[in-house]
Amino acid sequence: MPLSPERNHRPLSRRRLSWPDLWVKEQALSHVALKMGLHSLPETPPPEPDETLASDFTALDLDSSAPDSTSLLSDELLLSILSKLPESQHIPNSAVCKRWLRLSGRLVRSIKVLDWEFLESGRLVYRFSNLTDVDIVRACIRSSRSSGILLTHKFVSVHLDSSLSGGGFIRKLDLLHSDLVDRGVQILAEGCPNLRRLVVIGVSAEGLSSVAEECLTLQELELHCCTDLSLRGIFGCQNLQILKLIGIVDGFYDSVISDIGLTIVAQGCQRLVKLELVGCEGSYDGIKAIGQCCQMLEELTLCDHRMDGGWLAALSYCANLKTLKLQSCKNIDLSPGPDEHLGSCPALEELHLQQCHLRDKQGMRALFLVCEPVKELIFKDCWGLEDNVFGIASICRRVKSLSLEGCSLLTMEGFDVVVLSWKELQRLRVVSCNNIKDSEIRPAMASLFSVLKELKWRPDSRSLLSSGLAGTGLGKKGGRSFKRV
Known part of the structure; x- marks a missing residue:
């Protein structure tokens, strides 16, 4: 019997799960729980801060009835995960709970x-x-x-x-x-x-x-x-x-x-x-x-x-x-x-x-x-x-x-x-030396420019190397720099 248009357009969210679907989901959740349990250590309560330090945590309003999905992770594993996050996330992460506050502090090296x-x-x-x-x-x-x-x-x-x-x-x-x-x-x-x-x-x-x-x-x-x-x-x-x-x-x-x-x-x-x-x-x-x-x-x-x-x-x-x-x-x-x-x-x-x-x-x-x-x-x-x-x-x-x-x-x-x-000169850099003029460059200096491995020539903002440097790759207004490999 052909399906009616209404059944063809039934929302996916209302589809009843078949037994294979339920079995796959149950096996996936069991596998995750098993992996988390392998990495967990026997629960050892973190040391409580003394009275002088208690004020640091009063601002944390936590709902103790809410389940903590990270409680199965050991400190070492959770610390390894937090260390992979950008440094900009360290402060927001430290506000999650007392444990995350303590672990996030261990990631800070410079202050x-x-x-x-x-x-x-x-x-x-x-x-x-x-x-x-x-x-x-x-x-x-x-x-x-x-x-x-x-x-x-x-x-x-x-x-x-x-x-x-x-x-x-x-x-x-x-x-x-x-x-x-x-x-x-x-x-x-x-x-x-x-x-x-x-x-x-x-x-x-x-x-x-x-x-x-x-x-x-x-x-x-x-x-x-x-x-x-x-x-x-x-x-x-x-x-x-x-x-x-x-x-x-x-x-x-x-x-x-x-x-x-x-x-x-x-x-x-x-x-x-x-x-x-x-x-x-x-x-x-x-x-x-x-x-x-x-x-x-x-x-x-x-x-x-x-x-x-x-x-x-x-x-x-x-x-x-x-x-x-x-x-x-x-x-x-x-x-x-x-x-x-x-x-x-x-x-x-x-x-x-x-x-x-x-x-x-x-x-x-x-x-x-x-x-x-x-x-x-x-x-x-x-x-x-x-x-x-x-x-x-x-x-x-x-x-x-x-x-x-x-x-x-x-x-x-x-x-x-x-x-x-x-x-033995191989590298030359001249910047903002206004009394060194391009017009006064002699042929010997031009020849030196052509054999240097590295040159940055910008004695002033109007530097324009003379036409005598033709063939060296230099001569554009505003100075020139290059490196030879």
């Missing part, structure tokens, strides 16, 4: 603490037990959070209010006392023994000692507003490889790190690979101690240094130094001494000069003599880099890569004399 009470009360280490990277600088500075003005420096940021005085943006009374900082650092070290990086301000030797004892895998340490005596606490940091010391920062910090502190670092951190000194005082003796004791040191950065004259000669003791960076330095070396006493860094490969005053020809000559084996030179936004000063760089005859950016005093006359003297 910047803004509230000191959160650290001091122990809630930080309870909530995030697997931290490896912690920055507590902001939490150690008393500032008005209600202020709409946030001053950001490359080393620190702070809220400002109308009570700002002429003493600087951060006054001594704005910093927590070292005893409080030490206690907080000790809580952090005991609760997060897997720390690999720590950023702290105003800590004393006692606080650093607790970190050295508890955090045996600590590899990177950044100390703000520290002093010579506080550095005694890092003697136990046997695996420390990266150290950044911030002493004087105009308008923010005013602490002294001298040869005493550098000698303490040299003797206590002999596995250092990278060392950065910001606003540090010192002399030949301090740098020499670093070079003699830290035989693995490969990168040294000096930012706004206050070194006494003659410190450059001590760099020759850094036998394995590969990279030297000078940033925001008002001078290089005011009294470098005779050339025969300078020596050189035999393994040096890179020399970076950024936002430095380079008008002192004597200091620049000493620098290039010490860095004579260098293969890569980088100048960025340096003042006083004129033709005569840049001409001293011809001392370095092994240069393979040159980068010039923001060097407006340099002209083509001083530029090509030095560049053409480097027979």
Whole structure:
């Protein structure tokens, strides 16, 4: 009998399930339950937080009568699932229940603490037990959070209010006392023994000692507003490889790190690979101690240094130094001494000069003599880099890569004399050097452009390479860059 139109259009949802359909669904559900049961462990109730931590969970309004489908999963399996989700989902997931809150905290590895009470009360280490990277600088500075003005420096940021005085943006009374900082650092070290990086301000030797004892895998340490005596606490940091010391920062910090502190670092951190000194005082003796004791040191950065004259000669003791960076330095070396006493860094490969005053020809000559084996030179936004000063760089005859950016005093006359003297040059980058003109490019320089492996030529926004470069692939307005494979 033909079916009626009504039966042909019966909704699928009303179709009665046959026995095969029911059997397939039942077997599928049994299989899922079996798989979930295999991964589950005997139920062990999670540790309940104490009364001081109970307030963290009062905001969770949970319906205890609702079934929890994830209760059959072990912590390890559920944690593995949560770790596959994007980081943006960690906070929403932590609001599901107490268990998810606890597990989501174990996924967090890096954090910047803004509230000191959160650290001091122990809630930080309870909530995030697997931290490896912690920055507590902001939490150690008393500032008005209600202020709409946030001053950001490359080393620190702070809220400002109308009570700002002429003493600087951060006054001594704005910093927590070292005893409080030490206690907080000790809580952090005991609760997060897997720390690999720590950023702290105003800590004393006692606080650093607790970190050295508890955090045996600590590899990177950044100390703000520290002093010579506080550095005694890092003697136990046997695996420390990266150290950044911030002493004087105009308008923010005013602490002294001298040869005493550098000698303490040299003797206590002999596995250092990278060392950065910001606003540090010192002399030949301090740098020499670093070079003699830290035989693995490969990168040294000096930012706004206050070194006494003659410190450059001590760099020759850094036998394995590969990279030297000078940033925001008002001078290089005011009294470098005779050339025969300078020596050189035999393994040096890179020399970076950024936002430095380079008008002192004597200091620049000493620098290039010490860095004579260098293969890569980088100048960025340096003042006083004129033709005569840049001409001293011809001392370095092994240069393979040159980068010039923001060097407006340099002209083509001083530029090509030095560049053409480097027979091994392979890479050239010239950006925002307005006195280097395309119209002054000589045939020898054009020939060099054609054989370089990498070239970026944009001395100014109107750069137009001359027709003499025909055949090299260059000559389009606005500059040109290329790489040879």
